């Protein structure tokens with residue numbers, strides 16, 4: 001996922017990586033909120049409707065009614081250099097404003113989290129220390145009164161190396177986050193590219209199949225990016241047979257390699273301008289979601305990004321299969 005603010009860098013990175021890989025991508029602190037009153041089960045919904053917010057919004061978040069139909073909003077991004085874009089916007093709000101927004105959102109059943117890294121950070125390649133980075137970010141989540149963190153790790157060159165360093169970095173980062181942001185009290189999701197959830201000769205060290213093996217129990221769910229790969233463009237490609245360069249990476253194929261179906265959230269761009277490819281109209285997506293639900297999946301839907309997607313978008317994308 002990339003922000004407009006940093007799109008040029010993203011595009012350059014994507015072009016470089018495309019030639020190598022053909023993967024084109026480019027609880028609140030105790031004093032600050034009342035997460036303790038929310039049951040462990042309630043903190044991470046079992047069907048998730050997640051919207052990323054990276055484009056500037058005055059006051060950081062719109063009225064909660066504008067996000068009716070979602071239960072998680074992810075402020076993007078927390079980077080190695082600190083908060084940027086909407087995460088920075090939130091950070092800059094006065095404490096009383098944060099509390100008021102949180103109360104408004106919690107009443108509407110929407111959790112507020114921060115998303116880490118994004119398409120322009122390359123944590124492993126740039127040599128960041130996984131443990132220190134996790135401690136810094138977990139502390140930021142708490143001191144800014146948020147409900148958790150999403151890990152949008154997109155260090156493609158590290159993953160493509162196949163030497164296991166990317167997998168170890170993500171695993172160390174995840175287990176360290178959980179020391180400060182315990183399961184049941186804080187949300188911890190990841191946002192991997194769909195091909196990373198299936199075995200591939202391009203990711204010899206196992207990518208997320210390996211990461212799930214080592215720290216899967218610590219991850220609440222996966223916001224899977226089913227886009228930017230020239231695949232997943234219709235219900236068949238998305239749900240049952242991805243084919244192409246990454247066979248086995250459609251929704252119902254992924255669990256065959258070990259990652260549970262219940263943790264898979266279908267991620268899509270809001271408009272064709274929000275990704276290189278993989279866009280589906282919300283109505284078409286809704287028809288696929290309805291089919292998937294009928295086959296026993298109920299993971300949820302993620303969209304990149306507000307305000308290109310809104311309440312009407314998610315209503316269509318649910319295809320009448322979810323409330």
Ligand SMILES: *[C@@H]1O[C@H](CO)[C@@H](O)[C@H](O)[C@H]1NC(C)=O
Nearest residue numbers: 212213216217257258259260
């Ligand atoms: C992935 O993690 C889940 C825990 O959420 C676990 O049940 C599953 O067995 C893991 N898959 C593999 C292949 O280890």
